[in-house]
Amino acid sequence: MLTGYHVAVIGGDARQIEIIRRLNEWNAIVYLAGFDQLNESFTEAIDLDVDSKQVEKLDAIILPVAGTDDQGRIDGIFTNRLIQLDESWLKNTPEHCTVFTGITNPYLNKLTDKVNRTLIPLMDRDDVAIYNSIPTVEGTLLLIIQHTDFTIHGSQVIILGLGRVGMGLARTFHQLGAEVSVGVRSTKSAARVYEMGLTPINMNDLKTENMECDILINTVPHLVVDSLIIKQLPSHALIVDLASKPGGTDFKFAEKRGIKAILAPGLPGIVAPKTAGRIIADVVSHLLVSQVRKETEDE
Structure with missing residues (x-):
């Protein structure tokens, strides 16, 4: 369970829908950006405002499988606008905040290194x-x-x-x-x-x-x-x-x-988005629960 854990899901395709469902099931506090056309489907989720103090609570950020482009912009099929991932707000997240992406690129690597946040490219993991x-x-x-x-x-x-x-x-x-x-x-x-x-x-x-x-x-x-x-x-x-x-x-x-x-x-997101989303959600939840346990043990 992820009770009290603050997770932002930003942009992406149908795989993200399954991730959001799973996070809600695990009682996480979920923030959404890039889901303008679907927000009514997730009444428990909160619209993410990167200019607010919301970012100071984030324990994790989940990006699309495609990550960002080479300028840090995040696309999604459920919005008509691009979302920018940049230093101006990412540096305001807690130091333990973990950024999950499917694949990474030089922009993401440089940005997370600069603000000292952990970046996990999920597609690099064997599981x-x-x-x-x-x-x-x-x-x-x-x-x-x-x-x-x-x-x-x-x-x-x-x-x-x-x-x-x-x-x-x-x-x-x-x-x-x-x-x-x-x-x-x-x-x-x-x-x-x-x-x-x-x-x-x-x-x-x-x-x-x-x-x-x-x-x-x-x-x-x-x-x-x-x-x-x-x-x-x-x-x-x-x-x-x-x-x-x-x-x-x-x-x-x-x-x-x-x-x-x-x-x-990206065939999984096209032919089997529910299964592909479940795969990502299960691995992310395991990593987040492990992080919660570690933080508890360190206290």
Whole structure:
């Protein structure tokens, strides 16, 4: 329970709705910003006024999964305005105030360092990322079925990256009967791919690899699907890029070649926002309860 704990939820998508519900269930005092169109749905919540003494009570701030842009602005689908996260009000929060975000960036890192507040990028945590990979894999399947006219079974599928999402993708597509190859950088990962009954591809030198396939899925957050790879793809091929914006694909060249390429970051928030929100809420609540216990023990 988070009785008496003050938590601000700022901006975001449908995942934040589940987080707000959970915080209310745990009896936290919840402040909202960026939910202009939904505030009537949460009558117990308080509108956050960053120019008031409310910020002096905040024990935690929960940002969207996307965090802020490179200027500290926070967007949300339930508001028509941008919210600014800056030093002018963040420094007025208590020293123990924790800032939660999905992913971070140089602006957030610099700001929280400057005001000496703890920043927790949730997507860097193994527990969140592994749980989150479940709706990501399901969403990827949905996209592929919607945008192809052939079955996954029997298709040639290449997955770039054997991280937490890549592992789930490789296992799922293999179980669906696809012929799966996985791009990896280390001999350890290559051994894992081989042990799974799949074909390893050396990502350290993709130019020498045969990249012809029906479906190409990228999870690597920098440019790897370049013109040399796209040239190898047949006209019916589909590229699904799951990396955070701007992705790891040369989308302009893909369009020039007539290859359909989809940038699809944040799939959990689109295909399963309730589940994705519950994942974040459970981890945040665990961390907050642990913080409360620590503070109690220190007193």
